[in-house]
Amino acid sequence: MILTPDQKQYCLNNLAIYYQKVVDQSQNVIKYELLTRLPNPDIVENLESFFGDLTPQESLDITMRQIDISQRIFSNTGKLCSINVDNIVLVEEDLKDKLLDAAKGLTHPVILEFTEIRPMPPADSINSLFFKLKQHNVSIALDDFGTGFNGMSIFADYDFDIIKIDKSLITGIQTRPQKLQILSHMLDLMNALDKQHIVEGVESQSQFEPLCDAGFEAFQGFLFHKPCPVEEIL
Numbered sequence: 001m002i003l004t005p006d007q008k009q010y011c012l013n014n015l016a017i018y019y020q021k022v023v024d025q026s027q028n029v030i031k032y033e034l035l036t037r038l039p040n041p042d043i044v045e046n047l048e049s050f051f052g053d054l055t056p057q058e059s060l061d062i063t064m065r066q067i068d069i070s071q072r073i074f075s076n077t078g079k080l081c082s083i084n085v086d087n088i089v090l091v092e093e094d095l096k097d098k099l100l101d102a103a104k105g106l107t108h109p110v111i112l113e114f115t116e117i118r119p120m121p122p123a124d125s126i127n128s129l130f131f132k133l134k135q136h137n138v139s140i141a142l143d144d145f146g147t148g149f150n151g152m153s154i155f156a157d158y159d160f161d162i163i164k165i166d167k168s169l170i171t172g173i174q175t176r177p178q179k180l181q182i183l184s185h186m187l188d189l190m191n192a193l194d195k196q197h198i199v200e201g202v203e204s205q206s207q208f209e210p211l212c213d214a215g216f217e218a219f220q221g222f223l224f225h226k227p228c229p230v231e232e233i234l
Contacts, residue, residue: 003050011050012058014039017069019233021225022082022198025212031111032073033082033220034066035227051086052118059086060095067102067110072234074108082111082141090114090121096129103136111162113141123157130159144200145169163190167201167221174206184214 003011018035038047051059063085070081089095099112112133120126130140141162145155146169155163165183173180190197202208202221211219 003053008053011038011040012061015062015065017066017230018227019073019081019230020220020227022218022220023224024217024219027224029079030218031080031082032077032233033113034069034084034230036062036066036084037227054086054088056086056088056092056095060089060098063089063099063112064102067106069230069234070110071106071108073230077233080109080111082113084143085112085114087114087118087120090126090129100129100132100136103133103138106137109137109139111139111141113143113162113164114160115143120154120158127159134161139196141198160195162196162198164198164200164220167203170199170201170207170211173210174204180210180214183211183216187215 016037016039018037019032020035021029022031022033024030036051038050054062063083066081066083070083073079073081085099089099114120133140139161140159141164142154142158142160143164144166145163146166165186169179169183173183187197196218197216198218198220199211199216200220202211202219202223204223208219208223
């Protein structure tokens with residue numbers, strides 16, 4: 001479905017921001033992820049296609065709004081937030097500069113979580129930006145590892161601090177022990193490289209318990225918390 005300019009602008013003007021908890025093995029909240037939702041899902045058939053059709057500047061504007069909200073959440077709760085960043089903003093130098101300028105103005109820690117919608121630009125230039133961002137209260141996360149464009153080469157070539165393991169990798173671990181064994185080896189690799197992790201899409205106790213037993217320490221999913229409007233904690 002192709003949106004008219006008026007429909008697209010309506011969506012951009014009225015985007016809703018939700019939050020979801022990230023928890024530890026004891027299900028204590030350790031951080032939040034900010035999520036963007038459309039004001040009227042009936043206008044757009046597919047959320048990913050809507051964000052995929054945004055211009056780089058429009059995508060960055062959404063990120064900037066979330067950065068502002070994350071500061072308010074940190075002031076209220078003391079918890080930092082993960083903020084999704086469409087990696088299309090990494091293509092244009094002026095937008096990279098704007099993102100870095102926003103980081104320089106931070107008074108609180110945040111996690112910038114780069115999404116899998118598009119391939120990442122070449123590693124050398126992006127790692128240079130990541131290094132600069134990390135000087136200003138920013139951690140860098142790879143979203144949805146194991147799906148889309150976010151495979152092992154991304155994991156190896158880019159200087160991410162946090163790896164978010166996609167829900168597709170934990171689906172069926174209750175009945176497929178080889179999947180859990182693979183995840184355990186991935187955890188060993190992340191620990192060896194001094195990278196943090198978050199397991200996404202945990203929906204049942206039968207998934208949660210073996211992941212804990214395997215040594216995973218940070219989790220996100222409907223088992224713990226369904227996304228809620230951010231106004232609840234503002």
